Amino acid sequence: MKRRFLKSVAAAALISTLSMAAQAGEKWVDDWKAFAEKTGEAKHAEWAKLIGDPESVKLAKEWAELRGYTASSLIEKANLPAELKPGLVINKDNIDSFPWLKDYLPQASMDRLKSSEWFKWGEIVIVPTNSYYMSRGVLEATRKAQKDGRKLNATAKGNLLTEDGKHAFLVQNDVVPFLHPKDGTELNWTQAFHSIGGDNLAFKHFDLKVCNSSNKVEREYSADLFWAKFHNRTDYAPLGSMPGEETAVEGGSVYFLKPLDIRGLSAVRIRYADVDKDDNFRVFIPSLRRTRTLAGSDGQDPMAAGLEITWDDWRGYWTKTDPRKFEYKMVGEGFVLGQPDTGHVYVPIVENENGCEVKQIELELRPVWILEVNDKTGQYLYSKRKLYIDKENYYQQYQEMYDRRGNLFRIWDDSRDFDPKTGQAQWREVLNWNPISNRMTHMNMNSSWETLKKGLAPSLFDIDELRDYR
Amino acid sequence: MKLTKLKAGLLGVTAMGICATSAMAAIEGENWWIGGRIKQGFSLAYDLENNGASKGPSNFLLEVRGNWRPTNSITIKADVWLRGDWYADIGSDIKQGGIQDFTSPGFVGQFGFNINGNGAGFPGEPFGSRPTANRFFSDFNDEMLRELSIQFKDPEGRFSLKVGKFQRGWGQSDGLRLLDVLNAQDLRERFVLRDAEDVRIPAWTAALNLNFRRMGLSKPFEAIGMKRTSLELIFMPEVRHSKFVINNPTSGATSGGIFGFPYPRLLDSKSGLGTAFFGTNLTDNAPDKFSFSDPNLAARLKFEAFGGDMTLNWLYGHQELPVTSLQGANLLLGTALNDERQATAVIPLTLDQGLGAAHAPGQYLDFLRSLVSAPGSVPFPLAPFGCTSPLVGAPNCSLNYNFNLDYDFRKKLVGGSFTREISELRLGPKNVSPVLRTEFSYEFDKPFNTSRVITPFGEEENGTTALVSAPSSSIVFRDQWSVMVGVDYFLWLPFLKNQRGSIFTSAQFFNIHTNNSDNLLYQAPYAAIDSRVNKNQQFATLLWNFALYKEKLFIEGLSVWDISFKGFTHRQRIDFNFFGDTFRPRLEWIHVSGKKEQGLLGFFKNSDIIEASLTVQF
Known part of the structure; x- marks a missing residue:
């Protein structure tokens, strides 16, 4: 008291x-x-x-x-329900008294609030809407590009090229490609540009908890994860381009710490600008003590056994843009309730003891464009992804993934570790749940800003050095 | 069946260890961590040569690992384990073949050798040994210390230096080693069918890695299409050879359990008779274990080219498997069973005397062969020592040849590897490309024992009897080159709409070509007919794994075909990851088939097991 x-x-x-x-x-x-x-x-x-x-x-x-x-x-200009304002608490008992809620809160989240069994949410608290943005470096470069009247060409093959035919993400990866996207293609490229939201990422650690349908923790992983944008770096050394990465856009590494039987499992994955060049994906396998090259063309496997997250889902959406395989459709715009990116100060979730249920979750209203990514091949893991792309920072606020039969398969809702002073962002927490198998992967990231300040060592992106990281 | 106190005690120790470990958690700070595991397995051995099915190995493992990263540039690692096998205490006795049985027709039978028991006495089962040496592998430096290393990484990424005891895996081949030859192997527990990490024997090593690109030295390489070039230099003053046990009944009998190498059949190729009364004393002749003047040296140039990863490798090391070299013999009076402890007198013979005892006119081989053509025409050569001829009475003498298992030869090898995702080829419902792995090695002057010699007495000998020859004629050197081509593929099944994860498949084909391969023994002292080196020795492997029940049931199969010797082995693992991250129950099945003593797999054709194990990790 x-x-x-x-x-x-x-x-x-x-x-x-x-x-x-x-x-x-x-x-x-x-x-x-x-x-x-x-x-x-x-x-x-x-x-x-x-x-x-x-x-x-x-x-x-x-x-x-x-x-x-x-x-x-x-939001001020929109005609919103009067009740939808900061401080509103929604729970199982009163949810039906807000018939307008379905227009702002996706059904998958409403189901969690109504659930009395699996992955229950106790209550939703609406918090004020923030302003999100990217870094000053991106701001200034985009401003200059606007002033210069630079134009980009999103090719039918799946490359985003500058007027002189260069890959945009290799030469102006600090410029928001389409500030006001007119269609799905432009919107997709703009969200792809957002990437990791800055020059680098450093998670020390990145904890993944797999919860089953009985709300029990089934598996726990812990890893350190590092990621870097390779060109037009504006905030952390090396500024400009990373030496020796002429054709790659970004890359990252992950080193698993727990559980013991996979400790030391580490991977480096490099993404190239050209649509036809597969990722370079090298893995160090501790039980072999050797590096193996894995298929960079396969992003549909879970990142580790039992996880809901696949390589293509990493950082929300990491499938390589390819209009020959996918249709990118802007299906609307509006508002969605997603977790606030307050991770720099606090996690907007109060979870239960084992982390498999949510006692309270804060959501904020965000203006979004809605992007549908439809599989054209008939073979991709997801027949459709529906991404709610934030109109301020071009990152998804919420995502629904549908299986091949058209059923809602997975949902991604996260909270970024956004630093309002610099506009840089990492991640703080992700809820990734599967309403078909009733499983949930809960990720908690401890963003290490200190590591970013010191600089990411080049050895973190060299698998033969990363193997001795710990 | 009543448990003896010892058995109950051992099980108690294991159970207590598992309980205690399950309650433990790894301890860690921001930059350091200590964790570990305890594993206990129990197995049923089946398809045994004489016994059907029995209690097999009960391997255990206790491991503690830790690391400390005081700065971003320095990593210190340590790993200590104690492993062993309760088989000597709780396993069944299993009978294998021993020395040639002089009571069998033509001496072609073998006396039994109890690999987990004492000899019952002549004539039934005269030999036996318990594999107590496998109970605890407790030599701290040789067997317990897995890693103690410090690595310094240049913050700019230009170089890194790792010094200490550790292992380093090279190459792209799984199972068979073409380039992964920096560390010898410990074959005592499950031959090569453990995880590669567990099979390799770590050694005190210094590894310097130079990144030419970051050092500003990449231009000449880039000019010829080599990108991201780095060079690894290895200095290994501690020279280790592979560890194995031969189930040898002679004298101080040794047993390695069912994964000990079986005692070879000793047959005279000319008469077809067994070389009765012959035994072997085996002594390791290894190079100095720790030597700054005679170390293993290696280098690997790694770069990107042709859209893939390439390496060029060089090793100036030592052989990890032995050739035999005859040093002399011991004539045993008073025993026909080659047991020097039971002999009334042991008369040492020099190398020349030993050769004479076998090959000289009127000596052992002439006597043996006369038994087929004209029994009694050659007098029993040991009669002058008071030995009774087996033709007239109970034999009472035998001869043990003293062989060195010689590891003191250099291994001189060059090679390379290439790995590339074949992006041009998209297969299956997910359009996933296969990954091509290739590896090549060329070894100069690899020593072999020859299966054909001309004795000092002008006779040609083949097979077992050729082993009894001076090292100068029994050891020959040949160049050998090996190629591996492998493909890895993530298989998605077209008919499974909601497949959660792919099935990982990995297939490999090996061809090992030995120049001038006629009359080379595959591995002395195994000299049975057809146990020869093929000009082209071919193997194929298939590894696959997938997970079911939300990736909790993990199933992995590994098959190896010895195409040339018609051998086959399969290892099937099923991991039951249903009990959180602490408990890891596993079923493992190992099946081996092949022709006795022919090729690698023929040695273990009677070593099939099914093992249930539990690992508790923290």
């Missing part, structure tokens, strides 16, 4: 300081301050403080100027 009182006092003090220091006027900042004041929770206050920092506000406003809108401004 005493503790709670002290917490409230501390939160109140923080909010009061904020109120005095903050510059009024930015709706998302004001909304968050008000919300923090209302909840009295220190985590909300801390987030409000971070997004209200002058540095954050400046960057957000510059992005808003470039785009011509913010999420808040789009």
Whole structure:
């Protein structure tokens, strides 16, 4: 009781300081301050403080100027239900009293709230809408490209080329390809550009928990994961291009730490710009103590046994763009309720003891374009993916994947570790669930900003060196 | 059946270990970690030469591993294990063949050799030994220390240096080793059918890896199409050879259980008779174990070319498997069973005397062969020593030849490998490309024992009797080149709409060509007829694995065909990962078939087992 009182006092003090220091006027900042004041929770206050920092506000406003809108401004213009506002708590008992909810909350999430058995969600709390954006480097490069009137050519084969025929992601991978995508092709390229949301990623560690239909933890993995964009790097050394990676767009590595029988299993996967060049995928297998080359053309296997996440699902959507195999269709735009990207300060989920159920989940309303990626081959793992692409930062806020029979197969909803001051983002947490087999993979990422500051060692992307990482 | 106190005690120890381990968790900090595992298996051996089915090996393993990464540039690793086999204590006795049975017609039968029991006494089962040496592999440096290494990585990625005890796998072949020859193998527990990591014997090594690209030295290589070139230099002052046990009844009998190499049949190719009264004392002759002046040296140039990964490899090492070299003999008086402990006198013979005792006119081989053509025409050559001729009474003398198992020859090898995803070829419902793996090695002057010699007395000898010859004539050197072509493919079944994961398949074909291969023994002292090196020795392998029940039931099969000797082995594993991440129950089935003593697989044709094991890891 005493503790709670002290917490409230501390939160109140923080909010009061904020109120005095903050510059009024930015709706998302004001909304968050008000919300923090209302909840009295220190985590909300801390987030409000971070997004209200002058540095954050400046960057957000510059992005808003470039785009011509913010999420808040789009919401203001929309005709939304009056009840859909920060602080609204939705639970199993009252969900049916919000008939409009289905237009904003995908059925798969509503099912979780209504569920009394598998992967239950206790309650949803609507939090204020934020402003999300990418880094200053991307902002400035995109601004310049706009000014220069640069045009891109998305070819029917599946390459995104500059006017002089170069792969865009090799020479201007700091420029948002289509700020206002007109169709599915442009939207797909823009979300593909978002990539990891910055120059680098470093997860130390990346914990994956596999929960079964009885809400029991079936498996747990732990890994360290590193990823890098290879060209037009603007924030972390080496700036510009990574030496020796002329034809590759990005690459990453993963080193498994747990469980013991796969400890040391490590992989380096490099993605090339050309649509016809398969990924270079090398794996070090501890039981052989040898490196093997795996098929870069196979991204449909789970990343590890029992996981719902495949290589093509890594970071939400990592299937190589190829219009010969997929149809990219913008099927609409609107708003969706997804997890807020508050991971830099706090995880927007309160989970139960074993992490297989959710006691409380925060969701925020996001303006999105809806992209459908339809399989043309009739053989791909998913007949359709439906991605809700955020109109501010071009990353998906929510994704539904459908199996070959057309049934909803997997859902991806995540929370990024977004730093409002720099616009850089890593990941904090992902819920990836399968309503057919009633299994859920819960990922928690501990983003190591310190590692990014120090720089990612080149050895992390060389499988013959990575094998001795730990 | 009542358990003896010892058996109950051993089972108790295992059970307690497993319980204790299951309650443990790995301990770790931000930059360090300590974990481990305990494994206990129990097996049923079947398809035995004489016994049908029996309790087989009960291998156990306790392992503790750890690492510390004090900075981004330094990694320190340690790995210690204790492994062994309760077979000597709780396994069944199994009878294999021993020395030639002089009571059998033509001496072609073999006395039994109990590989987990004492000899019952002549004439039934005169020999036996318990494989107690396998109970604990407890020599700290040789058997327990798996890794103790420190690696320094240049922050710029230009080089890395790893020093310490560790193993290094090279090449692209699985199962058979063309380039993966830096570390010798421990074949004592399950021949090569354990995981490669567990089979390799680590050695004190320094490995320097130079990244030419990051060192700014890549231009000349890139000019000829070699990209991302790096060079690995290996300095290995600790020279190890492969470990195995021959189930040898002679004198201080040794047993390695059912995965010990069976005692060879000793037959005279001319008369067709068994070389009764012959035994062998075997002594390892290995190079200095730790030598800075005579180390193993190796280098590997790695680069990208032709859309794939290539390596060029070089090794100046030592042979990991032996040739036999005759050193002399011991004449045993008072025993016909080659047991020096039972002899009334042991008369050492020099190499020349030993050769004379076998090959000189009127000596052993002449006597033996006369038994077919004209029994009694050649007097029993040991009669002057007071030995009774087997033609007239109970024999009471025997002869043990002293062989070195000689590892002191250099292994001089060059080779290369190439791996590439064949993106041009898209197969199956998911349009997945196969991955091509190829490997090539050329070994210079590989030593072989020859199966044909001209004795100092001008006679030509073939097979077993050719082993009894001076090393200068019994050991010859040949060049050998080997090629492997393999394909890995992730198989998605077209008729399975919602297949969760692919079936990994990996097929390999090997051809091992030996120049001037006539009259070479495949592996001395196995000298039975047809146990020869083929000019082209061919193998094929198939590995596949897939997972069922949400990847909890993991099934893996590995088949190896010895095409040339018509041998076959299959290892089937089923992992039951239903019990969280701590418990790993496994069923493993090993089946081997082949012709006795012919080729690698023929040695283990009676070593089939089904093992149930439980690993508890933390």
